[in-house]
Amino acid sequence: MDRPTFLIIAEGAFGPETSKTANSAIRYFPERVLGVLDSTAQGRTSQDVLGYGGAIPVVRTFAEGLALKPQAVLIGIAPAGGRLPPEWRGWLLEAIDRGIHIWSGLHTHLNDDAELAVRAKAKGVTITDARRPPADIPVSNGLAQDVDAYVVLTVGSDCNVGKMTAQLQLVDGLNARGVRTRFAATGQTGILIEGWGIAVDAVVADFIGGAAERLVLEAAKGADVVLVEGQGSLIHPAYSGVTLGLMHGAMPAGMIMCHQASREFIGDYSPGRKAWVPIPKLSELNRIYLDAMRLLRVSEFVGVALNTYDLSDAAAKAAIREVERDTGLPVTDPVRYSPEPLIAAIAAGHARWKASR
Amino acid sequence: MDRPTFLIIAEGAFGPETSKTANSAIRYFPERVLGVLDSTAQGRTSQDVLGYGGAIPVVRTFAEGLALKPQAVLIGIAPAGGRLPPEWRGWLLEAIDRGIHIWSGLHTHLNDDAELAVRAKAKGVTITDARRPPADIPVSNGLAQDVDAYVVLTVGSDCNVGKMTAQLQLVDGLNARGVRTRFAATGQTGILIEGWGIAVDAVVADFIGGAAERLVLEAAKGADVVLVEGQGSLIHPAYSGVTLGLMHGAMPAGMIMCHQASREFIGDYSPGRKAWVPIPKLSELNRIYLDAMRLLRVSEFVGVALNTYDLSDAAAKAAIREVERDTGLPVTDPVRYSPEPLIAAIAAGHARWKASR
Numbered sequence: 001m002d003r004p005t006f007l008i009i010a011e012g013a014f015g016p017e018t019s020k021t022a023n024s025a026i027r028y029f030p031e032r033v034l035g036v037l038d039s040t041a042q043g044r045t046s047q048d049v050l051g052y053g054g055a056i057p058v059v060r061t062f063a064e065g066l067a068l069k070p071q072a073v074l075i076g077i078a079p080a081g082g083r084l085p086p087e088w089r090g091w092l093l094e095a096i097d098r099g100i101h102i103w104s105g106l107h108t109h110l111n112d113d114a115e116l117a118v119r120a121k122a123k124g125v126t127i128t129d130a131r132r133p134p135a136d137i138p139v140s141n142g143l144a145q146d147v148d149a150y151v152v153l154t155v156g157s158d159c160n161v162g163k164m165t166a167q168l169q170l171v172d173g174l175n176a177r178g179v180r181t182r183f184a185a186t187g188q189t190g191i192l193i194e195g196w197g198i199a200v201d202a203v204v205a206d207f208i209g210g211a212a213e214r215l216v217l218e219a220a221k222g223a224d225v226v227l228v229e230g231q232g233s234l235i236h237p238a239y240s241g242v243t244l245g246l247m248h249g250a251m252p253a254g255m256i257m258c259h260q261a262s263r264e265f266i267g268d269y270s271p272g273r274k275a276w277v278p279i280p281k282l283s284e285l286n287r288i289y290l291d292a293m294r295l296l297r298v299s300e301f302v303g304v305a306l307n308t309y310d311l312s313d314a315a316a317k318a319a320i321r322e323v324e325r326d327t328g329l330p331v332t333d334p335v336r337y338s339p340e341p342l343i344a345a346i347a348a349g350h351a352r353w354k355a356s357r
Numbered sequence: 358m359d360r361p362t363f364l365i366i367a368e369g370a371f372g373p374e375t376s377k378t379a380n381s382a383i384r385y386f387p388e389r390v391l392g393v394l395d396s397t398a399q400g401r402t403s404q405d406v407l408g409y410g411g412a413i414p415v416v417r418t419f420a421e422g423l424a425l426k427p428q429a430v431l432i433g434i435a436p437a438g439g440r441l442p443p444e445w446r447g448w449l450l451e452a453i454d455r456g457i458h459i460w461s462g463l464h465t466h467l468n469d470d471a472e473l474a475v476r477a478k479a480k481g482v483t484i485t486d487a488r489r490p491p492a493d494i495p496v497s498n499g500l501a502q503d504v505d506a507y508v509v510l511t512v513g514s515d516c517n518v519g520k521m522t523a524q525l526q527l528v529d530g531l532n533a534r535g536v537r538t539r540f541a542a543t544g545q546t547g548i549l550i551e552g553w554g555i556a557v558d559a560v561v562a563d564f565i566g567g568a569a570e571r572l573v574l575e576a577a578k579g580a581d582v583v584l585v586e587g588q589g590s591l592i593h594p595a596y597s598g599v600t601l602g603l604m605h606g607a608m609p610a611g612m613i614m615c616h617q618a619s620r621e622f623i624g625d626y627s628p629g630r631k632a633w634v635p636i637p638k639l640s641e642l643n644r645i646y647l648d649a650m651r652l653l654r655v656s657e658f659v660g661v662a663l664n665t666y667d668l669s670d671a672a673a674k675a676a677i678r679e680v681e682r683d684t685g686l687p688v689t690d691p692v693r694y695s696p697e698p699l700i701a702a703i704a705a706g707h708a709r710w711k712a713s714r
Contacts, residue, residue, distance in 0.1 A: 107561060139595040142633055201563040204464060208562045208598040235652045237605045238496040241565040244591070245598020276499055277652055291648060295592045295634055 004071035004101060005032050007059075009088060013077045014038035014049055014058065016309065020160060021105050022076025024189040026053040028168065034068040035059050036076065037091075051309075062091045072101035078188070084108045089115070096120050102127045105188025107202060130188035131199040133211060140209030144251040145297050147220035148357075150350040152302065153252035154230035155289050157259040157279045158266050159239060162335070163230035164190050166258050166305035166342070169334040173343040174225055179350060184219040186212065186229040186246060200249075201231055201242045208245025216250050225350050228252065234288055235277055236266050244292060251297050254349045255289060256342065257282055257327070260307040261319035283326045303330040303345040361428035361458060362389045364416075366445060370434045371395035371406055371415065373666065377517060378462050379433025381546040383410040385525065391425040392416050393433065394448075408666070419448045429458035435545070441465045446472070453477050459484045462545025464559060487545040488556040490568060497566030501608040502654050504577035505714075507707040509659065510609035511587035512646050514616040514636045515623050516596060519692070520587035521547050523615050523662035523699070526691040530700040531582055536707060541576040543569065543586040543603060557606075558588055558599045565599055569606025582707050585609065591645055592634055593623050601649060608654050611706045612646060613699065614639055614684070617664040618676035640683045660687040660702040 008026075010019040014036055026033050026046050030053055036046060039060045046053025059065045065073075073095045075088075084106055092102055092110070096119045104110045109129040111117050120127050144151065154163040167183055168190075174181035183190070185197025198211045212228070219226040228250045232239030259282060266277040279285070286301050293299040304323050308316035316333060323331045330341040365383075367376040371393055383390050383403050387410055393403060396417045403410025416422045422430075430452045432445070441463055449459055449467070453476045461467045466486040468474050477484050501508065511520035524540055531538035540547070542554025555568045569585070576583040585607045589596030616639060623634040636642065643658050650656040661680050665673035673690060680688045687698040 107563065142594050201561075203562055204558075205560055205562045205565045205599045205602065206464065206558040206596065209595045234601070234649070237499050237608075237653055238566045239563065240605045240649075241598040241600075241602020242562045243598075244601040245562065248594045248597045251594075280652065288648060291645060292591070292597075295637065296594055 003032060005034050006072050006074040006103070007034055007065040007068060007070035008036045008074045008076035009091065010036050010038045010076040011088070012038060012040050014041045016050055017160060019077045021074070021078060021189045021192065023050060024164065024193065025074060025076065026050065026056060027165070028193045030054065030056060034070050035065050037062060037065045062094065066095070066098065066100075070100060072103055074192070075104045075106060078105060084110070084113070092116055093119060096123050096125045099123055099125060101125055103130065103192065104128065105130045105192065105199070107131060130191040131202040133198050133203040137198075137203055137207045137210045137214060139206060140213040140249040142251065142296075144213045144216040144249060147216060147226075149220040149223045149226045150254060150346075150353040151216055151220070151226045151228060151250060151252045152254040152256060152346055152349070153228045153247065153250050154256045154258050154305070155243065155247070156230055156233050156257070157235070157282070157285055158233050158263060159236060161258045161260045161263070162305060162307040163258045166256060166334050167227040167229060168193070169339040170227060170343055170346065173339055174346060177343065177347055179224045179347055180222065181225040181227060182219045182223040184215045184226055184228045186215065186231055190229045197229075200246050201239070205241065205245075208242055209249030212246045212249025225346060230258065233266065234292060235279070235285070237277060247289075247293060248296060252293075252299055253297070253353055254300055254302040254346065256303050256305055257286055257289070257301060258305045258307065261316070261323075262310050281326055282323055286327060300349070301327070301329055302349045303332075303342045305342060306331055306333050308333045308336055360386075360389060362391050363429050363431040363460070364391055364422040364425060364427035365393045365431045365433035366448065367393050367395045367433040368445070369395060369397050371398045373407055374517060376434045378431070378435060378546045378549065380407060381521065381550060382431060382433065383407065383413060384522070385550045387411065387413060391427050392422050394419060394422045419451065423452075423455065427457060429460055431460045431549070432463060435462060441467070441470070449473055450476060453480050453482045456480055456482060458482055460487065460549065461485065462487045462549065462556070464488060487548040488559040490555050490560040494555075494560055494564045494567045494571060496563060497570040497606040499608065499653075501570045501573040501606060504573060504583075506577040506580045506583045507611060507703075507710040508573055508577070508583045508585060508607060508609045509611040509613060509703055509706070510585045510604065510607050511613045511615050511662065512600065512604070513587055513590050513614070514592070514639070514642055515590050515620060516593060518615045518617045518620070519662060519664040520615045523613060523691050524584040524586060525550070526696040527584060527700055527703065530696055531703060534700065534704055536581045536704050537579065538582040538584060539576045539580040541572045541583055541585045543572065543588055547586045554586075557603050558596070562598065562602075565602025566606030569603045573607050582703060587615065590623065591649060592636070592642070594634060604646075604650060605653060609650075609656055610654070610710055611657055611659045611703065613660050613662055614643055614646070614658060615662045615664065616680075618673070618680075619667050638683055639680055643684060657706070658684070658686055659706045660689075660699045662699060663688055663690050665690045665693055
């Protein structure tokens with residue numbers, strides 16, 4: 001079943017910044033989301049909690065969720081470390097017993113869980129582990145720098161700033177201009193949306209670059225532009241390795257910096273996190289990224305995607321102007337405002353790229 | 358069996374730059390290496406092939422190797438990607454049948470190979486996968502920056518330049534000065550030598566930093582200095598992610614740059630590899646490393662370990678002087694010449710570190 005209807009589990013964490021997979025599902029295929037489970041949620045609908053998603057109900061118990069008759073249960077939050085909270089096991093077993101499929105983006109592959117796997121097999125239910133990488137990824141070899149497509153990677157100041165969302169806002173506009181564009185998903189949510197991809201943070205560390213390379217080689221077939229979903233941040237203490245491996249495997253000719261305008265420290269959206277790594281000015285951060293690419297390939301920033309969802313309209317526009325001044329690049333919030341400045345910048349980057357080859 | 362005698366398999370690749378695990382075993386515990394299998398080797402002893410290891414014989418067939426009566430077989434080369442060449446399976450099965458234990462640093466865990474695992478169990482033989490990481494590694498949290506020990510990480514211009522070897526040359530000298538020093542192994546060879554460690558390149562990508570953090574927290578107990586074995590290079594297209602993740606998890610206060618003086622391009626020791634990523638001057642490379650740490654912690658270079666094994670004595674000494682001029686740091690080849698300049702630099706770094714806290 002490729003495109004089932006979902007009950008999303010986001011227990012204890014349904015919110016604008018805490019339930020990334022759930023929120024992306026609601027943003028990108030709301031018609032397939034029947035409800036969201038969170039017994040602690042402040043609101044009765046997705047609209048109440050997120051500000052979008054309309055009347056999609058928030059349910060307080062798993063039984064209420066099952067009453068919505070979903071075809072599949074989607075695990076919609078990714079706890080730090082990506083492991084399955086023990087209390088959810090009962091829900092998943094109950095879903096399987098009722099013939100409901102399971103989709104998961106957790107690091108712990110549910111198919112490796114003997115109890116769940118045996119029960120699913122007995123019931124003829126499919127468990128889809130979006131984060132399970134292919135078994136035969138090679139180490140990267142620099143092949144991605146030779147593709148004919150213009151490869152654009154989103155990079156960021158931090159996790160969870162909108163690196164995937166920014167690109168999904170650009171695909172249609174580029175294709176509408178006649179620039180054949182493909183999105184290459186590198187995380188479980190992107191894979192859920194696109195139906196293909198490789199979760200680069202789930203491969204064995206030596207193969208991060210190889211996974212990114214394979215993804216770009218595949219996505220580049222018949223494409224003018226490949227938009228590669230970025231991960232993490234070069235200055236994030238836990239995920240920087242994934243970020244750099246992805247950069248060096250994907251070999252982007254262009255990059256888009258993604259940042260949440262109100263965020264000052266790495267991880268400061270996360271309650272209890274110490275304010276430790278400051279996010280520098282974006283002109284400085286861009287320099288760090290270009291420096292990390294420089295010896296491998298000449299890359300350029302084509303624009304900045306600024307996430308302003310928690311600012312007033314006036315503050316958002318002021319933030320955009322400030323980043324334009326700081327970086328000299330096209331800047332927009334491609335979700336809140338028009339994505340056109342970034343679409344135009346990528347189209348222009350692609351034209352320069354073609355002319356230079 | 359913690360410290361068995363070994364027959365080392367280095368088939369087709371026994372040489373100074375192509376059999377890293379084998380060579381380290383020969384360098385660090387030659388008394389336990391009974392022979393090396395390589396049917397293609399140019400020489401009859403380790404001394405002939407490597408220039409060290411004395412009369413350790415090179416054997417042409419597995420049967421000759423078994424005649425040496427090893428207690429264990431060690432897989433002594435790490436093919437790109439780390440996977441088990443199919444033709445070796447027969448050797449390993451034969452070894453198991455004769456009650457000989459197996460040690461492996463391959464990415465493919467031999468314990469996951471049903472045929473080998475079942476046979477080993479039946480014969481009461483142990484298969485040790487040095488590269489199998491613990492199952493419960495967390496994501497990193499910056500905890501390594503709070504340890505009382507002075508943490509020194511070796512970093513490098515490329516893979517296979519001597520990042521582990523440099524540190525192993527320093528441990529005894531530091532301890533002899535009264536600086537309680539521990540080596541923290543991050544790769545299969547270091548683990549083989551030390552008997553503990555975590556192969557950071559074998560963990561799932563999201564947990565590289567967490568693996569390094571755990572290692573430092575453990576090694577720092579009761580130590581004045583922790584020497585963390587470096588991996589890869591920030592400018593290596595395939596392994597840079599592991600390098601940065603290790604840096605951000607280990608949070609070194611000091612770093613030692615490791616470089617092979619004759620090497621001009623990343624991977625140019627590897628036949629057929631395209632000359633693609635140039636290695637910059639070490640002063641420039643040091644800057645790239647410091648820049649990658651800067652926002653997370655202030656770090657410093659304490660010295661340079663220059664691998665000069667393929668140069669004449671005069672050329673080696675000239676190369677050392679040139680790097681001293683370029684970087685302004687203490688420089689030595691700690692294998693060929695005295696490691697004392699680096700030992701003194703770390704002891705001084707540790708003293709500054711203690712005084713500053």
